[in-house]
Amino acid sequence: MALWHDLSPWMQDMTILLAWLSLPGMVMVFLLRGFEVGGFVLSVFWGFRWTNLVFMLLIAVAVGLGVGLTAQERGLRQGTAKAAEKFTLVVAAPGSETTMMLAAVYLQPSDVPLLDGEIYHEIASHEHVAFAAPLAFGDSYQDAPIVGSTADFVAHLSDGRIDGRVFARSQEAIVGAATTLQIGERFTPAHGAGNMAEDDAHVGFSYEVVGVMERTGSPWDRAIIVPVEGVWGVHGLGTGHPLKDGDRIGPPFDAELFPGTPAILVHAEQLWANYALKSEFTRDDVMAFFPGTILAELYQLMGDVRSVISIVVLVSQILVASAVLVGLTMMVRLFARRLSLLMVLGAPGRFVYAVVWSYASLLVLVGSLLGLLLGFGATLVISMLVTQQTNILVEASLHWPELHLVASFFAAMSFAALILAFFARNHVSIERLRT
């Protein structure tokens, strides 16, 4: 065990893959040594090509389901986690952490209580906090949610990758890469979002787009980020600053003039500081949570769901494998006379085993590889659709679990093919030529 743990993850995965493949490899070496069965097997393959094709497609669908399920679950998990990576610690009014995470990270509209200026000031002025960005939701433009925040937040979210510049006035905006707005365009926000949005609620007020963020792979790609002062101002709530400050934007805010915010993204330079802050800001009037923790809980549940679905997929694979083996048993009877003839000419019994096993294994191998491609293709299409619809970048990729799945299926089937070969050997005899 110690040796196993000393291996790198890549070496461990490669060892598992080779271990699975070594099983049919050993059978092949044992059965095929000294024989040239390639010509005979290929002729059978071509002779019954349409039937073989149906068998291979059945195998491909069964394997593809398993591959697709594993790859898609991983793609969704990684995509949603990457979208949340910038949101280490979120502080909000006490309530549902899940609802707040969906609102702050995935921009799902929700009605939540506000945090007041004193709490914001307490957080923003904390010695361990690098910056605290208010996140104010509620308005929209077409399908794009408008979020009020600060320049620090934009820089953090985009890693500074902005075409144009960050906003400098309360009526300027930065847009995500998936919006249709361009630099220089002006737009009037609607009050609310979706079908209930009031397009004419803020007539006479407009934002000018001054920058476009590069794609982040998160729902924020379809968002419009404006200074939080803009959101407060258009709702007649003031700006969080004294009047004498004019159109100044960004922190510090005056605690007494701070209109309130549903959530605050807290960024600390050190990981330990995040836990210290969570401890400090978990109390009766405020809650702090890690979106990553909620997602990790969700992934455990998704893993449980996947395990259940995996059993269904496994059962379907067993059913398909059984059906294919029964079908092949019938097929073998069709060329049993040719094998019997070879035995008359002096071929040993092991040759029959070798031919039938090679034929069945080749069929399973091709079907499995087709399944791998089919599963990957399905994942590619579904990932693309999910990305288009949600802006969460879901990437399709093949990794070790899929390769292990295909290798284990092939290994199990190639062992089952030995039973088929045994059956065939019993049907092949010199007497059969006389019937």
Place this chain on the structure above:
Amino acid sequence: MIKPLLMSALVAFCVGLLEAKHDAHASQNEQKHHGDHKGEKGHDDHDDHDDEKHLSESEHVRVLHAWTRAGGAGAIRIFMEIENISDDIIMIKSANIGDTIFALAGLQMKDGEPVYTPIGQVPVQPGRELVLAPNGLVFQGNWDEDLHVGDELDITLAVGDMLLDVHVVVEAKDANQHGHAGHNH
């Protein structure tokens, strides 16, 4: 039209799953708790022995519900609730059993995967609580013996310059909280 439907379905699925999980935990916890206290008049009637197992206390710090998961020898994580009952900031550093050190580690998302990253120490303000729980902050280390449900470990917690003995119970391998979590002592 499809976009809001898809997002709504995703949100409903997420919330449904999490709520179902929380309900299951609450129910499981309640059942387990009732089972553990058969014959008792009420929760406040915990006997001294029970309190000793779930609670460790010094004049500065109170540690409640320390637990870990059953499993084979190897990396284990220990969870607990640590409350600063002093008037000063305390530093939570590490825990140990003899020479075996369990260091603080925090969950982070890196390239879409949750990973535990070592953390040196975490300060806790007076009157505040630091919760070590799955998918968050944990004590992490290697333990060379198998752990079974019902086993117990005695660890020493390093809080600043002080040491505190803490009793750790072993819960099921898929447990997400201490069997008595959520109850006041």
